[in-house]
Amino acid sequence: MLEFAILGLLHQSPMHGYELRKQLAQVLGGLRSISYGSLYPALKRLHAAGYVTTDEPDPRAPLPADAPPLTGRRGKVVYTITAEGKERFHELVGQAGPETYDDDGLFGVRLAFFRHTAADVRLRILEGRRRTVERQREGLRASLSRTRERLDRYTLELQRHGLESVDREVRWLAELIDRELTDGQGRRDDGATPGDPPAQAPPGP
Amino acid sequence: MLEFAILGLLHQSPMHGYELRKQLAQVLGGLRSISYGSLYPALKRLHAAGYVTTDEPDPRAPLPADAPPLTGRRGKVVYTITAEGKERFHELVGQAGPETYDDDGLFGVRLAFFRHTAADVRLRILEGRRRTVERQREGLRASLSRTRERLDRYTLELQRHGLESVDREVRWLAELIDRELTDGQGRRDDGATPGDPPAQAPPGP
DNA sequence: CTGCCGATGTATCGTCTCGATACATCGATC
């Protein structure tokens, strides 16, 4: 999930880790921000995989005993996406399987980068997500009606509120899908495959 | 969080790990169930701390080469809360600081065990939670009005939906608080401190 | 009667994420 989000942000412009984190928090909707303990290891993995490059390549080793209080020499590091990274991002952005909508976090990130996503993929993700959340809702409903009697007031309230939230999400998704279909031919602004023929993608009304 | 939930469940009756997991999933509201990779280590920690005991104390060592296919001899393990465990639970159930409402998961568990919680503590947790979620809401609102122009349709939708959810949670909490105040003198069914004098707890209507 | 399947049940492994923390630099305000 982080991999996708980082590549997506760096796809727009190179950035520091710090800036990356802020943008990430904003894209993720204010709550659910990402910690450095996740971010830097993720960047390290992306670097190792060759998807991003850094400037300031490592001026840390060649100073064994300079001056005790100023050992750091910690430079700012700008991360830039590579050609392989862009390729990887386009590969990821084309996915529309269960992995893209079964996980809350990943679905959110996918949605945040929908403008880089083809219209048919967008639709499949939204519909997959709706199915997933609908299943959750039915499970919740069943469990609630099964155990309504034996639950105390507070647990009941908790479950009622949870059920309502899930229900609201289903309706929200339905509205997004509707809009997707009504607005007709969506387009990605990706720059990749610009001469896409207008056939084959939309299933029609 | 798991510590609290497990002690709370075992406080009602001894259980297998498997049963514990099912009850936990139910109490947590259907979604957000707990995995074995969390449950068993947590039980191990509780056992090490002396808060729970197990039967079947370890019949695994004394069979070095019995029969290759049936080496397991894996017995069912029933976990029972100890006196120290009950004491620990009562200690935890009395807490009402930020740690009880800043984290979604722990707040949910606390709410699920509200019937073991004193009325004044219940109120403080609910009000703390409301403050926390209200702060989230204001942050979200500010961020949204600051960046509304530069966001694309989907990110905007995501944030709008997030904001609405948070807003609904605030109203839900307000309703719970209201009911808490209206219903007047709540009581814990705890069995601890049974001779509680009726003064001092409720702030009055 | 037998063989298989799904529920019950215990347990660990590698991977990831988080919160806390340390360290460092810079601009502004006092």
Next chain:
DNA sequence: GATCGATGTATCGAGACGATACATCGGCAG
């Protein structure tokens, strides 16, 4: 000129998760 908050990089330990292995038991299909 000193302190304070924002910017910035990085690691550590605790713990949660998904996957997986292993084991037992009841039922029911062939």
